[in-house]
Amino acid sequence: xxxxxxxxxxxxxxxxxxRGRFLLVALVIALITLLVLFIAALGEGLANGNRQYVAxxxxxxxxxxxxxxxxxxxSRLETNIIxxxxxxxxxxxxxPIYTSNTEIVSLPEPLKISMLGAEAGRPxxxxxxxxxxxxxxxxxxxxxxxxxxxxxxxxIGDTIEIRxxxxxxxxxxxxxxxxxxxxxxxxxxxxxxxxxxTWEKIRPQSEAELNSDTPFPNIIAVKLTDPTQADSMSTRxxxxxxxxxxxxxxxxxxxxxxxxxxxxxxxxxxxxxxxIGILVIGGFFQIQILQKVPQIGVLKAIGSSNxxxxxSAVIQIIVVTALGVGIGGGMTYLFSLGFxxxxxxxxxxxxxxIAVALLLLIGPLGGMVSIIYAVRIExxxxxxxx
Amino acid sequence: xxxxxxxxxxxxxSFSLDGTTINAVDGVSFQVRSGEFVALVGPSGSGKTTMLSxxxxxxxxxxxxxxxxxxxxxxxxxxxxxxxRREKIGFTFQSNNLIPYLTARENVxxxxxxxxxxxxxxxxxxxxxxxxxxxxxxxxxxxxxxSGGQQQRVAIARALxxxxxxxxxxxxxxxxxxxxAFQVVETFAHLIHENGRAGxxxxxxxxxxxxxxxxxxxxxxxxxxxxxxxxxxxxxAQGVLKH
Ligand SMILES: Nc1ncnc2c1ncn2[C@@H]1O[C@H](COP(=O)(O)OP(=O)(O)OP(=O)(O)O)[C@@H](O)[C@H]1O
Ligand SMILES: [Mg+2]
Numbered sequence: 001x002x003x004x005x006x007x008x009x010x011x012x013x014x015x016x017x018x019r020g021r022f023l024l025v026a027l028v029i030a031l032i033t034l035l036v037l038f039i040a041a042l043g044e045g046l047a048n049g050n051r052q053y054v055a056x057x058x059x060x061x062x063x064x065x066x067x068x069x070x071x072x073x074x075s076r077l078e079t080n081i082i083x084x085x086x087x088x089x090x091x092x093x094x095x096p097i098y099t100s101n102t103e104i105v106s107l108p109e110p111l112k113i114s115m116l117g118a119e120a121g122r123p124x125x126x127x128x129x130x131x132x133x134x135x136x137x138x139x140x141x142x143x144x145x146x147x148x149x150x151x152x153x154x155x156i157g158d159t160i161e162i163r164x165x166x167x168x169x170x171x172x173x174x175x176x177x178x179x180x181x182x183x184x185x186x187x188x189x190x191x192x193x194x195x196x197x198t199w200e201k202i203r204p205q206s207e208a209e210l211n212s213d214t215p216f217p218n219i220i221a222v223k224l225t226d227p228t229q230a231d232s233m234s235t236r237x238x239x240x241x242x243x244x245x246x247x248x249x250x251x252x253x254x255x256x257x258x259x260x261x262x263x264x265x266x267x268x269x270x271x272x273x274x275x276i277g278i279l280v281i282g283g284f285f286q287i288q289i290l291q292k293v294p295q296i297g298v299l300k301a302i303g304s305s306n307x308x309x310x311x312s313a314v315i316q317i318i319v320v321t322a323l324g325v326g327i328g329g330g331m332t333y334l335f336s337l338g339f340x341x342x343x344x345x346x347x348x349x350x351x352x353x354i355a356v357a358l359l360l361l362i363g364p365l366g367g368m369v370s371i372i373y374a375v376r377i378e379x380x381x382x383x384x385x386x
Numbered sequence: 387x388x389x390x391x392x393x394x395x396x397x398x399x400s401f402s403l404d405g406t407t408i409n410a411v412d413g414v415s416f417q418v419r420s421g422e423f424v425a426l427v428g429p430s431g432s433g434k435t436t437m438l439s440x441x442x443x444x445x446x447x448x449x450x451x452x453x454x455x456x457x458x459x460x461x462x463x464x465x466x467x468x469x470x471r472r473e474k475i476g477f478t479f480q481s482n483n484l485i486p487y488l489t490a491r492e493n494v495x496x497x498x499x500x501x502x503x504x505x506x507x508x509x510x511x512x513x514x515x516x517x518x519x520x521x522x523x524x525x526x527x528x529x530x531x532x533s534g535g536q537q538q539r540v541a542i543a544r545a546l547x548x549x550x551x552x553x554x555x556x557x558x559x560x561x562x563x564x565x566x567a568f569q570v571v572e573t574f575a576h577l578i579h580e581n582g583r584a585g586x587x588x589x590x591x592x593x594x595x596x597x598x599x600x601x602x603x604x605x606x607x608x609x610x611x612x613x614x615x616x617x618x619x620x621x622x623a624q625g626v627l628k629h
Contacts, residue, residue: 002502009499010485017487017528294482301444301479302544303472303500305465379471380444382479 006304007311014312015319025284026324032277033328033359034335036270038345040355041336043266045344046188050262051253053116053186059123059221060230062252063094066243070255072099076216077244084241085220090233092225095122096217098196100203101189105172106161107152114186115162117199123221125193131156131179138197143179147190156180167207175202187256188344222246274358281366285317289370296374297381310375314364317371321363325356390453391551391584392418392441397450399436399607410436411447412607420551423578423585425595428604434588435556437604441586442475442554443467455551472500476545476553476583480560483541484529490516490536491525494543501548508547515543519573535566542574546581553578555587559594571597596623 015022054062063085068075077096085094098117103110118125120133125143134141148154158177163170175194184191194202200215224233234246247255254260289296296309336347399411410433418424426434439445440452443459452459455474462470471477476497484493494512498504516525519539529537538558545553558574559567571587575597578585587598595601601613601622613619 006499013492014487295485298477298479298482299485300468301442301471302477302497303468303475305468378444380439382444382477382482 003305003307003311007308008315010299010308010312011315011319015316022320022323025281026320026327028280028284029277029321029324029359029363030326030328030331032273032280032362033325033356034331036273036277036355036359037328037332037347037352038335039266039270039273040351041332041345041347043263043270044346044351046262046266047259048183048346049185049188049344050256050259053114053126053184053191054249054253054256056126056183057123057221057249058127059095059223059249060227061222061224061234061237061246061248063220063222063237063241064245064247066245068245070245070247070251072097072218072252072256075218077218077220079214079216081241081244082217082220085222085237085244088233088237088240090225090229090236092223093123094220094222095119095124096196096215097124097219097221098199098203098215099186099218100164100199101187102162102164102202102204104148104152104154104160104192105163106159107154110163111148111152112189113148113162114189114191115199115203116186116191116193117196117203117215117217118193119196123223126181126184128179129182131177134178134193134195134198136195136197138201139195140173140175140198141178141194142175142198143181143193144177145184145191146180146182147185148192149180151190162202164202164204166205167210171202173202219252270355274362277359277362278366281317281321281363282369283366285313285367285370286373289313289373292374293377293381296377297379300377300379301382306375309377310371313367313371313374317363317367318360321360324363325359328359329356388420388422388582390417391420391422391455392586393451393453394441395451395453397437397440397452398448399433399440399445400448409607411440413450414604414607414609415450416602416609416612418552418584418586420584421579421582422600423575423587423598425598425601426586426588426604427590427592427595427601428610432604433607434604436607438554438556438586438588441552442477443470472497473548474551476548476550478538478541478545478553478555478558480557481534484537484544486529489526489528490521490532490540493529493540494547497544497548503548512543512547515547515577516540518577519543534561535563535570538562538570539573542570542577546577546583549581549583551584553583553585555585557588557590559589559591564593567591567594592625593623595619 064070064075065077082094082096085091095118100115102115103112134143154160154177156177159174160177161172161174163172196215200213230248237246238244299309336345339345395415397411397414398409400407400409426437428434440447488496494516495504498508519542521536521539524532524536559571562570571594601619602609603611613622
């Protein structure tokens with residue numbers, strides 16, 4: 001206990017009496033923090049943009065066409081499979097999901113969106129937070145994600161126009177926005193939801209597809225009676241229903257095109273930035289320790305224990321790192337206020353917390369060598385170098 | 387008759403370098419009593435610093451005994467030696483004496499802090515000691531804001547504040563001009579006598595010997611001569627005696 005006080009006394013005195021130098025290092029740490037937090041936020045933001053819809057599904061399993069390798073776009077199921085899935089014991093409900101990309105043109109700038117078909121009240125259709133569900137059949141009604149509203153000034157009750165290329169022609173369709181859902185980005189795009197029959201009519205499609213009026217769902221979202229039985233239910237589904245494969249949400253997300261690669265890239269950037277941080281901090285404290293050899297020799301010669309000297313170095317590194325991460329966090333917050341919603345930055349994710357924890361570690365990690373070095377300095381140095 | 391604060395018996399320290407062995411200290415015995423101020427002189431390489439390092443429990447001897455306040459250094463583990471340095475020994479080094487980020491007062495008080503004895507009385511005593519050494523108006527100066535002589539005096543205060551049995555000073559005047567050097571060593575001698583410490587000062591400057599009670603002269607690791615009478619010491623200090 002006494003050692004901690006002594007060590008803290010030395011550490012704090014030194015930092016205060018060399019404010020300039022330590023502030024400079026803290027600022028370097030702050031900049032690294034800024035960078036790492038932005039990378040983390042970008043990673044979270046991009047991940048959200050890509051997976052939000054799937055991650056928030058009220059379902060545990062996703063049914064794909066057999067041999068589609070869990071790729072949503074590669075999978076196209078027969079309509080009767082929905083019924084077959086619902087009949088399997090242990091399935092509470094199942095809803096088809098139809099995916100496509102199109103754009104809203106009734107805006108000053110066209111807005112690219114994901115247009116998803118889903119059945120109101122079934123898994124695959126998110127919970128309405130404002131307004132109401134669309135009616136079934138071929139109703140020209142849509143529910144939008146809040147993200148659409150944030151990027152345009154579309155409100156509930158507005159009529160929007162979308163453009164889809166069907167065959168060789170650009171076709172335009174009007175839809176009335178009747179409700180709003182939240183957190184449903186898919187494939188980096190804000191989302192609108194329409195009934196399946198409407199989806200089939202207005203989605204972009206090739207000449208060949210135009211001849212059929214039956215919508216084929218890409219996937220089926222399956223809600224289980226007992227969510228903890230996902231693994232065994234997955235096997236059962238594949239056994240009992242022909243021509244399908246089944247995966248949980250995590251596998252589905254990881255197989256969204258580009259998702260894993262993109263997350264890997266972002267994480268690598270984050271890790272490298274942290275490594276650079278460790279090197280910079282390590283370098284600074286190492287140089288500082290080398291300069292301090294005589295005074296550490298004196299400290300030990302007059303009776304300070306290795307414990308006090310080592311602890312003092314640790315405390316100092318922690319103080320400076322915490323200061324830097326604090327300043328960096330503040331800077332990040334201020335910067336984030338100025339960013340438009342179109343840039344996918346999410347600061348409240350667990351990633352930001354992990355990043356902060358890792359950032360707080362870079363000081364002690366980087367300074368480790370210097371701490372060991374400090375502990376090893378012989379008190380004799382006071383006399384010999386003195 | 388005052389007690390023996392420091393005793394050295396048949397001390398040997400040898401270094402092996404590339405197969406050859408050097409006896410840096412070679413069979414030295416002496417005693418220093420409380421209240422006695424002793425100078426350690428001798429040509430370069432004669433073993434003075436090695437001797438001081440052993441007395442300070444910073445270096446383990448090859449053979450022989452060192453007793454400080456009756457305690458045998460050889461019987462102690464490293465933890466005990468650290469404790470001994472902090473409680474029983476006061477140090478001044480040739481240079482880089484002070485902790486650069488502590489003020490004059492904080493440097494002196496640090497010695498009490500180390501010993502868990504920094505109370506109101508300790509603070510008063512440390513300010514008084516600094517005042518005695520002419521540093522009353524330098525209490526809040528950092529080492530970098532003081533002259534070499536002022537720093538050396540702060541170091542002396544630090545070496546005495548915790549009432550150590552033994553005070554060791556390695557070349558305390560090396561960085562001072564002659565006038566300052568005389569002043570510093572004189573005050574040092576006063577304080578050692580007054581407070582009954584056993585003081586050992588390594589010095590190159592024989593003129594400084596005028597303030598000590600005894601001079602130990604080393605050569606090739608051996609104690610070759612001891613000057614004890616006032617007469618001899620005065621002559622050595624004035625350069626009349628050739629050493
Ligand atoms: N760590 C060591 N390894 C090998 N030899 C050493 C070591 N330390 C000291 N010596 C040798 O021991 C002898 C005494 O050295 P010491 O430093 O004690 O002399 P000194 O009297 O203090 O000299 P100076 O007046 O130049 O400071 C020298 O020959 C020196 O080379
Ligand atoms: Mg020497």
